[in-house]
Amino acid sequence: MEKIIYTFQATKAINKRVHVGVVGSGDLEIIMEPSNDLNTQVMIRTGINGFKETWEAVLQRFFEKHDVAALVKINDFGATPGVVTLRLEQALEVSRNE
Known part of the structure; x- marks a missing residue:
């Protein structure tokens, strides 16, 4: 199990706690x-080692685009970069809905 931590500067806060996804084969929860x-x-907690640079690129791109201040926990079970981005987008959308 690999644990990875990243920090990004942000200017916009989210208003509520959200939980999306499940930890299962090829998926992740956020x-x-x-x-x-x-x-x-x-x-990030992941069972797939050796993808630190990929995680960094995906997260950097997402948080440059969305600029939100949050505490994010990701539990990964082999999700692809596309699934990671999809789940992050989903979590952000849910955080904006009342």
Whole structure:
């Protein structure tokens, strides 16, 4: 099991805690919570080792586009970069809905 942590600067806060996805073959779950400061901290737990650079590229692209401050926990079970982006988009959408 590999644990990876990234921090990104942000300016826009999310308003509520959200949980999307499931930990299952080829998928992942994301828990996104409001942050108390203008940073996003992403904590990843994955059973697939050796993809740190791929994770960084996917997350960098997402948070440059969306600029949200949040605490993000990702539990991965072999999701592809496309699935990661989809789940992040889904979590952000749910966080914006009342």
